[in-house]
Amino acid sequence: MSHQLPADPIAQARQNWRDHGWAEAADGMAVVTSVFRVNQILLARIDAALKPFGLSFARFEMLRLLGFTHSGRMPMSRARDLLQVHPTSVTNTVDRLEADGLVRRTPNPRDxxxxxxxxxxxxxxxxxxxxDALNEQVFAPLDFDAEGMQAVSRLLAGFRQRHGDFREPQAPPEPL
Structure with a gap:
């Protein structure tokens, strides 16, 4: 969007929700709509940062995930689980990265x-x-202080966990 609006349309939508008798859902609608809008803003910034490299965020995530491993490789099923995407998405991403010479597929010696x-x-x-480009252009300059980023991360992680995204790690058993 090339211009700023004179008022927050989500705040206006929240008030419209209340005015139409949906007060119990108004704040939830505002949160969901805000998360979607923030997603759009961040994706635009990510796309702009990655465009010079010919990468989508999905392709970047796959490369970064592999780059973090000691061996530089992992089973495609493990990548799917860690990236939390459909198997077809992993296959399509790997196909494109392989065509560009950025990854290769090898038979799994264990399976x-x-x-x-x-x-x-x-x-x-x-x-x-x-x-480096994403860190400089997107991640480091987020408009939150450290406390704000931690608070947002905690809130979103709690929501994700309550909705089955991941389990709370279990403490090791007590020694006998």
Whole structure:
């Protein structure tokens, strides 16, 4: 959006919700709508930062995930779980990255029915440069102080956990 609106349309929508008898849902509607709008803003910033590298955020995430591993490779099913996407999305992402020479698929030596995806040296180089760009243009300059970022992260993590995104880690058993 190239111009700022004179008032917050989500606040106006919240009031409209209340005026139409939906007061119990008004704040929830405002939160959901705000999260979607923030998502749009952040995706636009991410897309702009990654465009010079020819990467989508999905492709970046796959490369960064592989770059974090010690061996530079992992089973495609593990990547799917960690990225929390449909198997078809992982396959499509890997297909495109492989076509660009940024990853390669190899048979999984532990399971002959599956494949490992492995980052190539050119993939490592590209993701390192793209990470620097995202850190400088998107992640570091967020408009929250450290306390605000931690509070938002805690709120969203709690919501995600309550809705089945992940389990609370269990404490190790007491020694006998």
């Amino acid at each position: 002959g029915r599956s494949f490992l995806v492995e980052i190539t040296p050119s993939g490592r180089e590209l993701v390192a440069t793209a990470t």
